[in-house]
Amino acid sequence: MTVHVVSHTHWDREWYRPMESFRARLAELVARVCDQLDAGELGRFHLDGQTVTALDALAVRPDLADRIRAHAAAGRLHVGPWHVLADNQLVSGENLIRNLLAARRVAADLGLALADVGYCPDAFGHPADLPRVLRGFGLDTALVWRGAPPHLARFRWRAPDGSEVLAVNQGYYEPEVLWEAASAPDRLRAFREKQAGRDADGPYLLLNGGDHLAPRPLPAGLADGVAVESTLADYFDAIRDTVPAGDMVTGELRYPGDWLTFVLAGTLSARLHLKQANAATETLLEAWAEPLTVRAGRAESVGLLRHAWDQLLQNAPHDSICGCSVDEVHRENEVRFARARQAGEHLVERALLDLGLDTRLAGDPVADAAAVVVVNPHAAPVRGPVEVDVHTAPGHTLTGLRDAAGAPVAYELRETEPTPLFCADLDILPDTRDTLRHRVAFVADAPAGGWTGYTATVAAGEPPAVPAGVPGRTVTRGDWTLTVADDASFTLTDAATGRTLPGLGRLVDSGDAGDTYTYDPPRADETVTPVLREAWVHDSAVASRLVVRADLDIPAGLDADRGSRAAERVVLPLTVTATIWAGVPELDWRLEFDNAADDHRIQAHFPTDAPATSWTADAHFSLLTRPLKAPLGPLPEERGHEADAGVAPVRSLATLPGLAVLAPGLPEVQGIAGDRPSLAVTVLRAVGWLSRPDLRARTAGAGPQLPTPEAQCRRRITAAVGVRLDDGEAAVTEAAARRRAPLRAWQLRPGAATPAATPGLRVDGAQVSAYKPAEDGDGAVLRLVNPTSAEVVATVSGVDGRLVECDLAEQPVGGAAAGAAITLGPFATRSFRVTG
Template identity: 80%
Template sequence: MTVHVVHHTHWDREWYRPMESFRARLAELVERICDQLDAGELGRFHLDGQTITALDALAVRPDLAARVRAHGAAGRLQVGPWHVLADNQLVSGENLIRNLLTARRVAADLGLPLATIGYCPDAFGHPADLPRVLRGFGLDTALVWRGAPPEHARFTWRSPDSSTVTAVNQGYYEPEVLWEAAGAPEKLDAFRAKQAARDADGPYLLLNGGDHLAPRPLPAGLAATEDTLAGYFGRIRDRVGDDAVVTGELRYPGDWLTFVLAGTLSTRLYLKQANAAAETLLEAWAEPLTVRAGRTSSAGLLRHAWNLLLENAPHDSICGCSVDEVHRENEVRFARVTQVGEHLVERALLDLGLDTRLAGDPVTDAAAIVVLNAHAAPSTGPVTVDVHTAPGHTVTALRDAAGAEIPYEVREVESTPLFCADLDILPDTRQTVRHRITAVATDVPAGGWTGWTATVAPGEPPAPPVGVPGRAVTRGDWTLTVADDASFTLVDAASGRTLGGLGRLVDVGDAGDTYTYDPPVTDEVVVPVLRDVRVHHGDVASRLVVRADLDVPTGLSADRTARAAERVVLPLTITATLWGDVPELDWHVEFDNTADDHRIQAHFPTDVAATTWHADTHFSMLERPLKEPLGPLPTERGHEADAGVAPVRSLSVLPGLAVLAPGLPEVQGIRGRRPALAVTILRAVGWLSRPDLRARTAGAGPQLRTPEAQCHRRVSASVGVRLDTDEATLAGAAARRRAPLRAYQLRPGRPTPAPVSGLRVDGALVSAYKPAEDGEGVVLRLVNPTAAPTVARISGVEARWTECDLAEEPTGGTVDPTRIPMAPYATHTLRTT
């Protein structure tokens, strides 16, 4: 059986070296590839699955551009189909779509054709919706590895919406087979025998290359042929058995050295939180407001923001499993995305007549406030706004657009200088008093805003309330009580249910590395001890503010088999809030982490028996089995234990209980007498990879120290708890949790805006509302993430909509906006004509 050889390199843009160090080597690699292609030593070469490799190399070696372009045009050099090889599970569905859209644009700019294979060689598992995303770009194949079912060498992979691709399960790292001509025939025979054990029929694919390696030519006289990935898939496309069908996510336990590396879901969680915030800023705020304002001039800035965000998406970047220098640069990129995104929001609002630049004399009588709703449905929820007044003045009342008083809380007050400058505003600093106030905004119009007025008068601002001692608070039907371990018991008078242990923090040791959680041989479980509770009860909200101590070991023992004898106290502040008109418990914890080698999870148990739990992923709700916290430890070298954790976008559901935790993507559904959802809020480790773990019996990368992965920093985590059971209701609540209402004080002298509505969608969620990539019109993506069919209706905007694919290419005729059938788990992408 002939082996089909694809020469390639797998290029981690940043990993055990920072990006610029890798890029210098990448430029050398691209020159060497061009030389070998010119000389005929290589027939073809796959420059990994990402266009950013070519972009990065040519940015420092523009002299290679013509050669690269010529080899691409001749079919000798393949790139793509992605712009970056992202971790498929830790980024949003829109992030994956923008990744493929960006690759098309970059390839066109470089004059390179894109590969037509869904190449995903080293992602740490694959999401259920990936076939849908690939098919949306005309890609009907996928090369996968980690997490793929080991019993299938190739299979039909089906996503929840029934999209399918032909998938090949193949490790990408095989450089040793053909690294040297001496012994290559024997090594090739051994490779063929290994593949035959998985697939008796063949043909076989040999990916001749690996991480950051230059190619070696094919030794003469071998029973192998140089090929492309597209060529190989063309030969096996019709050779997938009817019984080889896999549905849903690919997180199956692997064979030898085929690790899923689930610990990367929670390594350096601050990166995951920053990514979720940046995605929300662009997807929910910057793009829709740009559309609403008709700001065609913002297209370049939007692309720039997405380019920066995509640079943080690779699996060694967002997963937190690189050297510390890499992740410092990641944080800077996230900050840059935020700067661009907030500027886009400000400029769109300015074009819409909402000037949020606080220039001029501070207010002495009234401040206009705008409350913005990012969702295509009316929204109710808490909102916080800073109102700056002149010194010696204070906020005395808050009123809505109709003049009715709105209950509010003063959370913070401080005297502070306020600086403002812009293209049309001379730089100026004014002394002000900043009043941070919180209120519940009710029924803010879909896709629009409403206006409030803060009455201002001379006087001293009230001191923020300090609360009174107590252990319980009641609001409506819910009574909340804090226990001695700083967890909460919720009693719902309407249903008669009592849920105890909500938010119970559990700290355990972690002898693992950035890839894998590994419990020490002798572990110690630590829970908080209550120190003080203050009750705050007002017209806006009722809350318990808890001070507690978590007395934990400082790290591991010298031999790493147990937790250290020395201890350190982590003072915790835990706030549990019940907001008026919002059927949701808002749980929040903050602390400074000064301990090493430990993991903290927040447990949320239900009072209903269960064997499975559900969670949202990119566009679908998935069902998963409840498991033990950690599967059996492997006894053979080169294997890993089932970590029990799974990736979640923002919503996890047990019967009778839902947990909303955007930015905290690692969740465990734990079986037991009281099934629970455990949300990881911290995992602190000090090594990139170690070879001496019990939960993974081989290294996963270089053995390098990563002291900053211990996360000695401020840790903050927020979770919403609901008792709803309807998937559509919960999906909407999760979307609002990801993108809560925003409020801004408007420029002094500006009038209070009247309520204004915009895009409204009933019967579906909006995943994207953005300018079209080609600059012609607007793209709207609707999602039904539930198992029940529904019918969507678009209103609030005047437009003629036509169906298109994820690549924004037309696929059908005009759509009736008043009736869009949505099958279970369906997406519909529309654009204006």
């Protein structure tokens, strides 16, 4: 029945204050902790689970460095194991791995020892693959809270691939227990009684601290057999053999909580532009910058690559990526995303340059031919659409497009306009040339892990007018016929199977009286769907598409008491484009509009034509199956609880029988039960408060009651979704990967020859999760993933060197696998060092 007291602080790097304001207080706290450790007032202190706390404090108080190192070396000060405490559902699996790798690197640089407990105290739910990630770094424990099954104080937690950790379900915020010495004995007794109701056997864990609070020492005389000053590692050692074999939890932790244990599912859609920026930046680094850096052998780029990841990781904490901070914080988030993308694009450009592909358009604009390169980031051949801007000399036009073998290729001219082109670099004098920019779209075929060339022929003459569409509501390409309805949704008919799916992309707008944490429909809600205004058909050898203009006439906001939507209305003009590309069995659905209304949510619905009781989505490395639900669960009747919001996180893929929806960057999806089961993808949620105490779907506040007008997302809204008429695991997960990282095309420098088709890394039978420079500078790391429920056998080619198996921390764990068949069990990942 002993209480293990772990003194700590929970440090949100940014939240209701911007980062620098919090950092100033953090430096004061770290200095105070060092003083208390020096004086013996504290025996040990847990400086949260993230090395960035030490890094941030030392940036403004470098004089504390020796004291911090000394206390860490003596086991009195604990940091890590993470670099930042991320929202581990909204970032990719590779993002989590880079997070733990960064923590090891920072700890080594600062001379700190990392804590060896999987500390995740305040994430808004926990992904199914987290045990796999922790075990990949030698961590066999996890401290969790939100989303954990409330009836279990401790349990074994198993990932889909079979990885297990010992998990403790414990709230981290308990400062009041020992805050005042006079009341501490009574409060400690009450704490033990509360814990006994969850766990009759003990021992118990008391996390003595809270958000941004300086520690209070254990009151004198309190530790006589009742409470002991402890560490998280000591507590886990004390309970390691006490968990019954039957207390096993498999998969994600998104259980409805008990009192004040909110999952806060609305954070999946608050400020969706941040989620889209995060997904795009992760893809840039994971699928482009890292593999091309490896291919080009650019060891000198590793520092810039780490810097780009550092900018991205700083946006991963839950109060950042979740969109639930004050507006100043999220302005800084957007700057960090931009910085990471700038570095990532530079890495791509330099790697391509070293590989003989110069994308810098310096010199005289082309007047006869332009070389174009299409690069494939996937370890499998890909056929897919690309767009590229071809800059010619003024007064010139494109006359054709040919592939690397000289065969003609159909293309579509999308835009033509005069464009001054500026170029400058270390070996290029700054110069601006007048050009005519031609935006061209075509369907390319690219070899695995490599590139292929195309030649755009050019001649003097006036460019043709960009083909105009014709009024119409139906297009047909191959077996598919697409028709737009009066509500701007689409009906897709497949002649090969006889299937007809109406209502695809049906937009539904509803009121939202909630906050950045929680969707909360007003008591008197009104749902609105668009009204079709016009539709235009664009049909070419490359693609068939419908461009739809529609009006969404909705209330401008909420009324004064927030109980219903306002009488005042605003019309949102929408543009919806639905495209079927030649030879690509996928509908490309895209939405654009300027949001001019407040306090509302827009979802795009994609129904299937088959009965279903569950839906499937991709997580970090695995497919997960979830039950179909009502759009919103029963509203709580007692204080301190929340309704089941029905939504769940996805990485980029959600399926129902016979239907797959590919939506990278749009992580909030609902699987809705009904006669026609539907996947509802949230494309906008606009709210104006960080937290409110007067919601029906959550009967207590979740943070400070502060206005956040920029969370109303009065900005340009874009959303892109791919739709497939199949649900086979291998096919749809491969399609989702292609959707996350489509082919890219560049015009090469004037005078460059058209490159030949050049393959690179190829993996048959599995997907590539990472192909990155090794942390220690010795070769590269290749990570294979099987996201499906069936065992697969993979073969690898196109790499220089041996494959030696390693863990996620990049430490060797097995023998060589070069040239051998590599078996991956259901939902498995395997990592390999590629060495010469």
